[in-house]
Amino acid sequence: MSKPTATAAATDRAPATDRERTARKAGLASFIGTTVEWYDFYIYSTASALVLGKIFFGGGGGGTTGALEAFGSLWLGFLARPIGGIVFGHLGDRIGRKKTLVTTLLMMGIATTLIGLLPGYDEVGVAAPIALVLLRMVQGIAVGGEWGGAVLIASEHAPKGKALSFGAFAQQGSPAGSILATGMFALLTQLPDDDFDAWGWRVPFLFSAVMVVIGLVVRLKVEESPEFARLRDEKRVAKVPLRELVTRHPGTLALGVLASSIGIAATYFITTFVLSWSTGSLGMERSTMLNVLLVYSVIQFFTQPFGVLLADRFGPRRTVAALLSLNFALVPVMYACVSTTQPVIVGLGICLLGITGAMNYAILAGLLAAAFPISVRYTGISLSYQLCSALIGGTAPLVGEWLLRSTGGSIVPVVIYQMALVAVSLICSLALLKRSREA
Numbered sequence: 001m002s003k004p005t006a007t008a009a010a011t012d013r014a015p016a017t018d019r020e021r022t023a024r025k026a027g028l029a030s031f032i033g034t035t036v037e038w039y040d041f042y043i044y045s046t047a048s049a050l051v052l053g054k055i056f057f058g059g060g061g062g063g064t065t066g067a068l069e070a071f072g073s074l075w076l077g078f079l080a081r082p083i084g085g086i087v088f089g090h091l092g093d094r095i096g097r098k099k100t101l102v103t104t105l106l107m108m109g110i111a112t113t114l115i116g117l118l119p120g121y122d123e124v125g126v127a128a129p130i131a132l133v134l135l136r137m138v139q140g141i142a143v144g145g146e147w148g149g150a151v152l153i154a155s156e157h158a159p160k161g162k163a164l165s166f167g168a169f170a171q172q173g174s175p176a177g178s179i180l181a182t183g184m185f186a187l188l189t190q191l192p193d194d195d196f197d198a199w200g201w202r203v204p205f206l207f208s209a210v211m212v213v214i215g216l217v218v219r220l221k222v223e224e225s226p227e228f229a230r231l232r233d234e235k236r237v238a239k240v241p242l243r244e245l246v247t248r249h250p251g252t253l254a255l256g257v258l259a260s261s262i263g264i265a266a267t268y269f270i271t272t273f274v275l276s277w278s279t280g281s282l283g284m285e286r287s288t289m290l291n292v293l294l295v296y297s298v299i300q301f302f303t304q305p306f307g308v309l310l311a312d313r314f315g316p317r318r319t320v321a322a323l324l325s326l327n328f329a330l331v332p333v334m335y336a337c338v339s340t341t342q343p344v345i346v347g348l349g350i351c352l353l354g355i356t357g358a359m360n361y362a363i364l365a366g367l368l369a370a371a372f373p374i375s376v377r378y379t380g381i382s383l384s385y386q387l388c389s390a391l392i393g394g395t396a397p398l399v400g401e402w403l404l405r406s407t408g409g410s411i412v413p414v415v416i417y418q419m420a421l422v423a424v425s426l427i428c429s430l431a432l433l434k435r436s437r438e439a
Helices: 006-013 016-050 052-055 067-094 096-116 125-155 163-188 193-198 200-221 226-233 240-250 250-259 261-279 286-303 306-315 316-339 342-369 375-391 396-406 412-432
Strands: none
Touching: 016 067, 016 096, 016 125, 016 163, 016 200, 016 261, 016 342, 016 396, 052 067, 052 125, 067 096, 067 240, 067 261, 067 375, 067 396, 096 163, 096 200, 096 261, 096 316, 096 396, 125 163, 125 193, 125 375, 163 261, 163 286, 163 306, 163 342, 193 200, 193 306, 226 375, 240 250, 250 261, 250 342, 250 375, 250 396, 261 286, 261 306, 261 316, 261 342, 261 396, 261 412, 306 342, 316 342, 316 412, 342 375, 342 412, 375 396, 396 412
16 A cells, blocks of 8 residues: 555644634535536526526417426436536546536536527527527536535545535535525516516526636635545545446445435425416516525525534434425425415415425435445435436426426426425435445
């Protein structure tokens, strides 16, 4: 076995205060980077519910026209995420977390900015949706490689016994990105409809260029993960991480995919399907609904970390079981509240359901990271999360819209489907925790 390099050795000898400072810097970089990535990803989700159908798919007048096509393009971004998980998981497990994360951030920022510059269907015909779909897939590949690395750059820098808590830094990027995305659209929907459709919807996409610069400045200052540096120094890096993952850890991978189900799908049920349903079938004003979702995102941001605090206090197993059981019971409550179309009641229903799901989502990152050995950890957690995103999370608005239309507007099948995903997540999360070092 080779001797550790200066970097890894210095990390081992560093005073506790220095290690904690480095860990906090890594956590902050993880949070800022994922905020930028999720902002970029979420503005597409919001735009697909509000405007992309008529701009890029020849939807013309609006209503629900073009909604299925727009949600289909949304799903293609999710379909590309496992590709990003495989490619960047391989690179992250082979050459390191930091370099990989810089690449994914640049890819996402460039693709998002270009979407904001695309001509619509009326200008260039079928070339418009083709270009949109291609850029959406680049977004998917980028975020597919981003999430796993962001979780690991934080959790692998964490002080002993704090990996679960530090993994939650990356999870905070989701509500933060949602706040920024929803806030931007809530502000821009105050424009006259013609102005919003002509240029207003493009502003959030173009603003991505500024956010990516900020993210890069922070991320470039972070050191490589000490756990990966040690693995590399000891020459124990996997030659083909994907092959090792699927041959030695297939059960853990399958459980990781299914355990992530509602943690990923819930966001898109609320911010995309419910937004489309409430402003389409139920006739709510889109600016009102966006304000409701903005308030929810802010509440989610502040309540989500309590998930890991509860897990530290009562243990991940009991916390996950309690949160998901409550979430299961609250699914029909949320849809009943939204159906009233009263903004306060709608917001209450969304918050009741969303907070329990968000607290479980905070635990998910550390739960997945703890389940895989370090040699395939980047690939393992990335593929778990991104396969779930492609097969379950990203299809949530599409399946919801199809169920709604095929049953003549009944919301009951959507409620049943979402409850089924909660049940699957609960069963598989508890099974995964049996294999976990955090259980």
